[in-house]
Amino acid sequence: MRFACAILFLAMTQSAVAQQQGTTITLSCNGTSKFTATSAADLKPDPVTNLGIIVNAGNRTVSFLDNVIPITTITATLVAFSSQYAKRKPTISGGIDRVTGSADLDWWYENVGNNTHWDLTCRPATRLF
Numbered sequence: 855m856r857f858a859c860a861i862l863f864l865a866m867t868q869s870a871v872a873q874q875q876g877t878t879i880t881l882s883c884n885g886t887s888k889f890t891a892t893s894a895a896d897l898k899p900d901p902v903t904n905l906g907i908i909v910n911a912g913n914r915t916v917s918f919l920d921n922v923i924p925i926t927t928i929t930a931t932l933v934a935f936s937s938q939y940a941k942r943k944p945t946i947s948g949g950i951d952r953v954t955g956s957a958d959l960d961w962w963y964e965n966v967g968n969n970t971h972w973d974l975t976c977r978p979a980t981r982l983f
Contacts, residue, residue, distance in 0.1 A: 877911045878910045881908075881950070881978060882977055883904075885972060887971070889969065891966055891969060902972055905919075906918060916933065929952075933952060936948075939963075945962040946959060957974040958973060
């Protein structure tokens with residue numbers, strides 16, 4: 855009887871851990887960053903390489919660089935997120951296509967000349983350990 859209880863407890867514990875791990879995914883993204891202002895629109899895009907993005911469905915946040923942004927929408931095919939301008943940080947909004955891995959991020963600053971658009975392709979990051 856004790857053995858059966860131990861097996862049941864172990865199975866329930868592993869299931870809970872698996873569910874928690876399933877709510878977070880780490881992505882590695884590459885693409886370009888380009889100013890959106892008319893005067894800067896002709897500038898060559900800057901590369902964005904190996905940008906780590908963490909999507910936490912449980913906390914409903916998307917995190918990258920020093921930003922933690924609330925998720926506004928999650929569907930079978932899309933994760934959308936948006937922040938508000940505060941404390942001199944830009945408004946950041948974007949979306950990640952869950953099927954293709956395509957991601958778009960827009961950075962909106964008080965000084966519109968600094969506004970940028972990031973066009974990225976993301977894939978699940980692999981663990982080193």
